[in-house]
Amino acid sequence: MMNATCRNRQMSPRNSIWIICLLFLLTHTPPLVVSSVAQTRIEFNDSTRAKTTKPNPLTFTASTDQRFFFFSDTRNDNGRRVPVSVYGIRAGFLFPPNHERPALQGGRSASFKAGAGFYFINQHIDRPGLLPNTSESVTRHLRIATVYYERYWLRRKAFEISTPIEFGYGHSRYERNDEQAQDSEVARGIFLPLGVGVSAAYQFPNIRWLRPFHWFGLNILTGYRFILKKDIPASQINYTGFYISVGPSFFLENLTADVKQWRQRRKQKKK
Structure with missing residues (x-):
């Protein structure tokens, strides 16, 4: 049961x-x-x-800049334009890319560079009649403050190509001195330049026993400058034309990166 x-x-x-x-x-x-x-x-x-795709922080960069401007009012006896040396300095930041760009695989991680610059020119113009109602030569002093945006299109190891766009605010001062007539005249003006160019730079390779070597390199810059507003409209002065720059270049971002790496190694050794 x-x-x-x-x-x-x-x-x-x-x-x-x-x-x-x-x-x-x-x-x-x-x-x-x-x-x-x-x-x-x-x-x-x-x-x-x-975390791996998080953008890197901004990198500060600065460099000296010497250019040769071809002004329409500076010519030789044959009527050809003569280059005028322009000295300046510019500083800004390298902005990292927000998305992957296969063409940007070398150098510092940067999609574009933006910042400000300052340039000055002191030139004696041996060409009478530039200023209205004058027949003497003049001495020109130019001061130009600019803001720029430089887009990187190619960064392969130590080689890079970019296109800078600049907009500036310029102040001019012209001094006319007539020693025989003991007469002088000063003319002032304001002009607005806009420039578009193409830049190519090469950074020297990194050598272990000579780290400062890759802080330097070569730079070639060429472009065209437009004048949106002339400083003295009634004069024959005109800054529109080509400009070119060829010479050594200093890469501040490489210096700061080496200093940062050296500090980290020093802290690790202390620990």
């Missing part, structure tokens, strides 16, 4: 329901746990990927 009773209990509908529920839990719970672990791994991988 007891065995029959036990058999009847095992075969009862209530026990069958419990057994079915237990089998369901055993067969369906592990996939849920695995899926939750996989989801956690995916979220971890996504967070890791977000």
Whole structure:
């Protein structure tokens, strides 16, 4: 009787329901746990990927800049334009790319460069009649403040190509001195230049025993400058024309990177 009773209990509908529920839990719970672990791994991988693609901080950069401007009012006896040396300095920041650009694989991580510059010119113009109602030569002093945006198109190891766009505010002062008549005149004006160019730079390779060598390089810059507003409209003075720059270049970002790396190594040695 007891065995029959036990058999009847095992075969009862209530026990069958419990057994079915237990089998369901055993067969369906592990996939849920695995899926939750996989989801956690995916979220971890996504967070890791977000950290690797995070933009780098801005890098400060500065350099001297010597250019040769071809002014329309500065010509030789044959009527050809004579280059005028312009000295200046500019400083700004390197902005890292927000997305991957295959052409930017060398040098500092930068998509473009932006900043400000300052230039000055002191020139004696031996060409009478530039200023209105004058027949003597003049001495010109120009001071130009600019803001620039320079887009990088190619950065392969030590070689880079970019296109700078500049807009400036210039102040001019012309001094006319007539020693025989003991007469002098000073004319002042304001002009607005806009320039578009193409720049190519090469950084010297990095040598272990001579680290400062890769702080320097060569730079070639050429472009065209437009004058949106002339300083003295009634004169023959006109700054519109080509400009070119060829010479050595100093890369401040390479210097700061070496100094930062040297400080980190020094801290590690102390620890």
